[in-house]
Amino acid sequence: MAHNDSAPRGGHGAEQGHGAAGAAHAAAHDAHAHPTWKQYRWVAVILTAITVVEVWVYYIPSFTRTKLFVPSLLIMSAVKFAIVVLFYMHLRYDARLFRALFTGPLIIAIVTLISLMFLFGHLAIRLAS
Amino acid sequence: MATVAASPTYAGAESGEHTGLWSWLTTVDHKRIGVLYLYTSLFVFLFGGLEAVILRAQLSGPNKHLVSAEMYNQLFTMHGTTMVFLAIMPLSAAFFNFLIPLQIGARDVAFPRLNAFSYWVYLFGGLFITLPIFFNAAPDGGWFGYAPLTTRQFSPGLHIDFWVLGIQILGISSLAAAFNFITTIVNMRAPGMNLMRMPMFTWMSFVVQFLVVLAFPVITIALFFLQFDRFFGTNFYEIGAGGDPLLWQHLFWIFGHPEVYILILPAFGLVSEVLPTNSKKPLFGYPVMVYSGILIGFLGFGVWAHHMFSVGMGPIADTVFGLTTLLIGIPTGVKIFNWIFTMWGGSIRFTTAMKFAIGLVALFTIGGISGVSHASPPADLQQTDTYYIVAHFHYVLFGGSIMGIFAGIYHYFPKMFGRMMSEKLGSWHFWLNFIAMNLTFFPMHFSGLLGMPRRIYTYDAGQGWDTFNRISTIGAYMLVLSTAIFVWNFFRSRTNGAPAPDNPWDAATLEWSIPSPPPEYNFAEIPLVESRYPLWDLTHPERTSEIPHTHDGWSDQEKAADAKPIHIERDRRTAKELGIPMPTPTIKPLFVAAGIIVMLSGLIFIHKDDKTVAAALIALGATMIVGFLYAWVTSPLEPEHH
Amino acid sequence: MSASPALDHIEAGPHGHHYTTTGLDSRKIAVWAFIGSECMLFASLISTYLIYKGRSVVGPFPHEACNPPACATALKPILNIPVTSASTFVLLMSSLAMVLALAAVENRNLPKYSLGDRILGSSKLWLWATCILGATFLGFQSYEFTSFVHEGLSIRTNLFGSSFFTLTGFHGAHVTAGVIWLGTLLAIDYKRGLEPGDAINVDIAALYWHFVDVVWIAIFTLVYLIK
Numbered sequence: 002m003a004h005n006d007s008a009p010r011g012g013h014g015a016e017q018g019h020g021a022a023g024a025a026h027a028a029a030h031d032a033h034a035h036p037t038w039k040q041y042r043w044v045a046v047i048l049t050a051i052t053v054v055e056v057w058v059y060y061i062p063s064f065t066r067t068k069l070f071v072p073s074l075l076i077m078s079a080v081k082f083a084i085v086v087l088f089y090m091h092l093r094y095d096a097r098l099f100r101a102l103f104t105g106p107l108i109i110a111i112v113t114l115i116s117l118m119f120l121f122g123h124l125a126i127r128l129a130s
Numbered sequence: 131m132a133t134v135a136a137s138p139t140y141a142g143a144e145s146g147e148h149t150g151l152w153s154w155l156t157t158v159d160h161k162r163i164g165v166l167y168l169y170t171s172l173f174v175f176l177f178g179g180l181e182a183v184i185l186r187a188q189l190s191g192p193n194k195h196l197v198s199a200e201m202y203n204q205l206f207t208m209h210g211t212t213m214v215f216l217a218i219m220p221l222s223a224a225f226f227n228f229l230i231p232l233q234i235g236a237r238d239v240a241f242p243r244l245n246a247f248s249y250w251v252y253l254f255g256g257l258f259i260t261l262p263i264f265f266n267a268a269p270d271g272g273w274f275g276y277a278p279l280t281t282r283q284f285s286p287g288l289h290i291d292f293w294v295l296g297i298q299i300l301g302i303s304s305l306a307a308a309f310n311f312i313t314t315i316v317n318m319r320a321p322g323m324n325l326m327r328m329p330m331f332t333w334m335s336f337v338v339q340f341l342v343v344l345a346f347p348v349i350t351i352a353l354f355f356l357q358f359d360r361f362f363g364t365n366f367y368e369i370g371a372g373g374d375p376l377l378w379q380h381l382f383w384i385f386g387h388p389e390v391y392i393l394i395l396p397a398f399g400l401v402s403e404v405l406p407t408n409s410k411k412p413l414f415g416y417p418v419m420v421y422s423g424i425l426i427g428f429l430g431f432g433v434w435a436h437h438m439f440s441v442g443m444g445p446i447a448d449t450v451f452g453l454t455t456l457l458i459g460i461p462t463g464v465k466i467f468n469w470i471f472t473m474w475g476g477s478i479r480f481t482t483a484m485k486f487a488i489g490l491v492a493l494f495t496i497g498g499i500s501g502v503s504h505a506s507p508p509a510d511l512q513q514t515d516t517y518y519i520v521a522h523f524h525y526v527l528f529g530g531s532i533m534g535i536f537a538g539i540y541h542y543f544p545k546m547f548g549r550m551m552s553e554k555l556g557s558w559h560f561w562l563n564f565i566a567m568n569l570t571f572f573p574m575h576f577s578g579l580l581g582m583p584r585r586i587y588t589y590d591a592g593q594g595w596d597t598f599n600r601i602s603t604i605g606a607y608m609l610v611l612s613t614a615i616f617v618w619n620f621f622r623s624r625t626n627g628a629p630a631p632d633n634p635w636d637a638a639t640l641e642w643s644i645p646s647p648p649p650e651y652n653f654a655e656i657p658l659v660e661s662r663y664p665l666w667d668l669t670h671p672e673r674t675s676e677i678p679h680t681h682d683g684w685s686d687q688e689k690a691a692d693a694k695p696i697h698i699e700r701d702r703r704t705a706k707e708l709g710i711p712m713p714t715p716t717i718k719p720l721f722v723a724a725g726i727i728v729m730l731s732g733l734i735f736i737h738k739d740d741k742t743v744a745a746a747l748i749a750l751g752a753t754m755i756v757g758f759l760y761a762w763v764t765s766p767l768e769p770e771h772h
Numbered sequence: 773m774s775a776s777p778a779l780d781h782i783e784a785g786p787h788g789h790h791y792t793t794t795g796l797d798s799r800k801i802a803v804w805a806f807i808g809s810e811c812m813l814f815a816s817l818i819s820t821y822l823i824y825k826g827r828s829v830v831g832p833f834p835h836e837a838c839n840p841p842a843c844a845t846a847l848k849p850i851l852n853i854p855v856t857s858a859s860t861f862v863l864l865m866s867s868l869a870m871v872l873a874l875a876a877v878e879n880r881n882l883p884k885y886s887l888g889d890r891i892l893g894s895s896k897l898w899l900w901a902t903c904i905l906g907a908t909f910l911g912f913q914s915y916e917f918t919s920f921v922h923e924g925l926s927i928r929t930n931l932f933g934s935s936f937f938t939l940t941g942f943h944g945a946h947v948t949a950g951v952i953w954l955g956t957l958l959a960i961d962y963k964r965g966l967e968p969g970d971a972i973n974v975d976i977a978a979l980y981w982h983f984v985d986v987v988w989i990a991i992f993t994l995v996y997l998i999k
Contacts, residue, residue: 038875038892045868049861056857059997071998078993081864082986089871090982096796098316099804106808109344109431110815113384114822120380120435120447121823240798305809313802319793343805347813354938355820364927364934366820372829372931381816656791693791 036088044088051077156715158242159650163249164228165546168539170253171220172620175532177260178212179613181205183606186570190603192591202587203270204289208263210273211293214393215300216256218527221535222396223252223304226311226335228546232641233329235320235659237652240313242713243762244306250723251303258727259296262288269293272585274386275356277367277378282360291737294357295730301346301353302726308342311335320640321693322659322681326420329639329662330413333420334399337427341388341395344431349385352378361736376441383434391430393527394494395423397534398465401487404537405469407637408484409476412663412674415468422461429458439507440514448507455505459498466495481635482556486537489564493529497522500575515585518578524571536563536616543620544634548647549627555619562612569605573598632700638663638674644699650712651705655694664696711768718762725754803976807983810946814987817942818994821935828930832923835999843924850925851996852916859912860992863947866905867985870954873898874978878971895966895974899958902981906951913944936995943991946984953977 036044055077058064087093092100118124157163185205188196197205227245231238239245262268270289271280280290315336319328328336355366356378365371367378406413413419435443435451469491478484500522504510513519536559543551577598582589589595633642643665644653661667661679705712729751735744792798831838831847838847876895884890891897917937920926927937954977960966966974 036871038872041868041871041875045865048864052857052860052864055993055997056853059853065999074993074997078989081989085867085982085986085989089867090979090986096794098794098796098801102801102804102808103811105340106344106811110811113348113431113812114815114819117380117819117823120443121374121376123822123825240802308809309802309805312805313798316801317792317794317796317798321791321793323793343809344812347809348816351813351816351820358927358934358938362927364938365931366934366938370829371934372824372827374823374827377820377823381820384816 036091036094040088044084047084048081051081153715155720156717158238158246158713158715158719160227160231160239160242160245161546161648161650161652163245164224164226166249167220167224167227167252168546170249170256171217171224172617174212174256174260175217175221176613176617178209178217179609181209181212183610185209186603186606188587189589189599191600192596193588195588197587199587200270201266203585204263204266204268206585207269207272207293208260211259211269211297213527214273214389215297216252216260218393218531218535219300219304220252222335222338222393222531223248223307225331225396225400225535225538225542226307229542229641230311230314230332230335231318232545232644232648232652233332233639234315234318234323235640235653235657236314236318237656237710238713239310240318241310242767243716243719244310246716247719247723248303248307248310250720251299251306251726254723254727255296255299255303258299258731259292262292267292269296274382275378276382277356277359278369278373278375280356281367288734288737290356291360291734294353294360295733298350298353298357299726299730301350304342305346308339308346311339312343315339320653320656320659326417327659327662329399330402330416330419331396331399334395334402334423337423338392338395341392341427341430345385345388345392348381352381352385355381361733376438379438379441380435383437384431386437387434388427388430390523390526391426393531394534395426397490397531397538398423400534400538400541401469401490403637403639404483404487404541405472406476407541407635408479408481408487409473410479410636410670410673411472411476412638412666412677413468414471414474416662418464419468422464425461426458429454429461433458436505436510439510452505452507456502459502459505462498466491466498481540482551482553482560483537483541483635485557485560486533486540489560490530490533490537493525493533493564493567497525497527497529500525513578515583516578517574517582517584520584521571521574521578524567524574528567528571533563536560539620541635543623543627544630545641545646545648547624547627548630548645549623550630550634551623551627552619555615555622559612559616559619562608562615566605566608566612570602570609571605573601577602632698633665636669638666640664640696643697645702649702649704651708651710654699654701654703654708654710655697657696658693659696665698668696668698713767714765714769716762716765718758718765721758722755722762725751725758727751728754797972799972799976800979803979807979810983810987814942814990817935817939818990821939821995824931824935828932830930832920832925832929832932834932834936834995847923850920850923852919853996855912855916856992856996859909859916860988862905862912863909863985863988866902866909867982869898869901869905870978870981873902874971874974877966877974878968880966880968896958896961899954899961903951903954903958906947906954906981910944910947910951913940913947939991939995943984943987946987950977950981950984954981 055074058070058073064070086103092103115124119126154162154166157166184197185202188194188202227239227249230236259269267288269275269292271285271293275290275293278284280293315328315332325333355364358364359367365373367373367375369375402413402419432454433451435447436455439448439451473488500518504513504519504522540551540556543549577595580594580598582593582595582598589599630646632645634646635642640653640657640659641648643657657664660681661674661677663674663677666674667679729748732744732747732749732751735741735747738744794801829842831843832850834851835849837849840846872892873895876893876898879893880895882893884893917940920933925933925936927933927941957966957974957977960970
């Protein structure tokens with residue numbers, strides 16, 4: 002019978018050939034690192050906290066007028082983005098392949114967006130006058 | 131050696147497979163889907179060529195009136211749209227489908243029903259966008275559909291609606307296929323086939339799928355904006371509301387430039403299969419070929435505004451994009467050299483495929499040289515919108531993509547159909563094609579530099595263009611002749627060609643280790659791969675002795691299981707005999723595809739102000755999609771086994 | 773086998789396995805590739821919004837008041853930050869619910885000792901929570917859209933209207949599709965229960981859901997908070 006059987010279990014590329022043991026693993030939760038309820042709760046708390054700060058900061062006119070306002074918002078939302086992706090979407094604990102499949106397009110998307118900002122005049126690098 | 135005098139047809143009766151129309155409508159077999167793509171796209175290629183011949187007849191002399199200006203616009207729009215979306219991409223898809231699983235040692239793609247879906251969407255979408263020409267309603271805004279020209283104000287008829295919706299439909303087909311092939315190549319390679327052992331065609335196709343994934347969403351959005359402007363009165367391309375006429379151009383070319391690499395890389399991959407085989411040497415510089423392919427794909431996202439050097443982006447933008455465009459010439463040039471060095475010192479066998487492959491190397495180089503000249507913004511200011519550009523892209527797309535695809539067809543026809551094509555007719559096809567192609571497009575360099583604009587339906591005498599145009603038209607007629615020879619060869623060989631052995635070219639990769647055509651299960655026993663040229667390890671070990679052979683990627687598990695060291699399979703059995711579970715054929719993907727077309731056709735009727743018909747079609751289409759999709763995802767791919 | 777055999781296909785157990793190169797489920801690879809394409813989709817939408825920021829010829833405007841002649845009558849800035857902050861919070865919490873739903877399905881067969889364990893381990897509860905929170909977010913969006921139209925901003929009013937409604941509309945359509953998807957999983961949970969073997973299907977839905985949340989994080993900052 003020419004049919005390849007193996008018991009791949011999600012997570013690590015190196016986990017080939019687990020055979021029956023892999024099936025037993027499938028019944029319990031994954032053997033590799035896995036966020037716990039505590040961690041999920043912490044992530045939720047941090048997400049809420051950052052959102053609160055973002056909105057709070059929006060209502061401080063003296064801050065919104067500074068050059069720091071936009072970068073600080075971008076950083077805060079980048080952090081929120083990252084922790085949802087790393088922890089909720091499990092990218093921190095999953096196979097490196099998924100990280101590559103996500104960050105590649107993400108980088109190209111961000112670079113394209115920034116290029117378009119330059120091309121349409123919303124961003125400018127001021128050379129020596 | 132195959133001894134069957136009457137070579138098995140596609141669904142050999144002795145293999146117990148179904149034959150007949152229904153088997154083709156319900157197939158989920160990647161080999162059959164590949165053949166469907168091949169037939170459809172070859173037919174469409176002829177249709178697109180016919181459109182071009184009419185254009186050339188119109189331009190054969192000054193002030194001709196073979197077609198009206200309006201019809202001329204439809205013809206050149208459809209010629210471009212047809213060739214890009216309905217001919218070259220699906221011809222490449224024919225090879226993705228047929229070849230990739232065979233080259234990586236798999237039994238099918240990761241999602242066979244999604245694969246069938248991609249084909250049916252392509253077929254129906256192609257009909258959707260092509261049939262209107264018979265009603266004088268074909269798209270007429272160029273294959274690039276610049277807004278605001280294509281907004282409702284300047285293009286009031288149905289033409290552009292067909293274009294916008296048609297391209298969206300074709301995008302669905304390509305995206306679905308891309309997810310499928312990425313997963314297939316990542317996850318279904320035979321043991322030991324690590325990434326740097328994959329055949330070059332599979333590698334280039336892999337890069338192409340990522341280009342599709344990244345580029346098509348951008349044009350999807352650009353088209354949604356145009357659609358919304360036309361149907362719902364939004365302002366994306368409305369100058370009066372502050373809209374920027376460059377928005378469309380940027381979004382289109384952010385898609386459009388990667389698109390041209392999508393068009394050429396598969397042909398590069400095919401050439402990289404044909405040249406080493408017929409030089410009896412491994413490909414020169416395999417790792418460099420891989421990296422340059424990846425680099426071309428990646429850099430391809432950074433050059434788009436070289437299509438916009440004349441719009442006034444400013445010196446910084448012009449310089450940046452000029453630089454990146456020059457840069458991308460480097461990995462491309464590297465490939466040309468590697469192909470030449472592959473042939474150098476080899477024992478060349480001039481099969482028809484080999485001639486076309488060498489033809490690509492030569493003609494793409496010419497196209498590349500004119501390409502480099504466009505990279506300079508000041509030079510491009512003279513060249514843009516002239517026939518000089520038309521010359522460039524026909525050299526790279528016809529001399530490049532089409533030649534590469536012909537090479538692939540001649541090379542893989544035996545594997546696909548179990549018969550050999552006529553080398554004599556092939557030789558005639560090649561030489562006529564080569565001469566005709568140069569006759570048609572080389573003069574365009576000159577008429578372009580003498581100022582002949584693109585997309586004009588007629589021109590006055592005495593501007594120095596007449597002779598060049600006449601030569602081009604003669605060349606175009608010759609192309610008709612050479613293509614007719616090809617079509618004759620193709621169909622005659624299907625029935626009368628000499629039966630093909632499993633490895634007529636003495637090639638190195640896995641697809642040649644199984645019968646021609648392959649049995650439904652592809653490999654009776656999945657091979658264990660030790661090197662980049664598995665078959666040459668068996669038949670010509672001296673050719674590959676310098677390439678490292680390791681057992682990376684194997685494990686005791688696979689050795690204990692049914693995968694076997696590389697071997698040649700000559701028997702033709704059925705999957706049932708061998709106990710291999712095969713996916714169940716199903717009509718559901720076809721009906722989901724049909725539902726999409728029905729639904730989008732309803733949108734056309736909104737424009738025609740026929741709201742009841744529109745609503746009925748949209749409702750019917752949506753019901754078809756939801757219903758058949760639900761049935762699809764809740765039914766198993768294979769019958770229950772074990 | 774179960775009533776939905778497609779769900780049992782590759783990962784289910786020692787039978788029906790197919791060899792894979794990476795040991796990973798093909799569907800998970802495909803969904804990450806799909807998410808990659810969605811990055812470019814939303815990047816195009818967001819780019820267009822940002823390109824057209826500040827370029828509307830007539831009002832209403834997002835962050836500034838609108839005065840004649842750009843508006844017939846004076847109008848205040850149209851974006852409602854407090855309401856949108858609430859809807860953002862709701863969507864973020866829906867991601868938490870989603871993650872707990874997946875964990876509940878994966879851990880279905882683990883022993884549950886306390887009430888807390890049983891609450892955490894109820895996949896139906898958390899799938900309901902995700903759907904309801906998602907639907908609440910959509911409710912907020914509908915409220916926002918209708919109030920904007922009342923205040924004179926429609927998709928055809930100006931560049932802001934076109935780009936705003938298209939961007940948030942596409943996002944809302946994605947949320948809607950997600951709610952339907954999760955609702956289907958919930959229905960299967962009621963019909964035959966979601967076993968650990970179904971975790972891959974919940975995982976894929978979860979990845980899609982979280983991605984839609986993450987896009988909103990970007991939209992909230994770039995559209996609502998940055999002036």
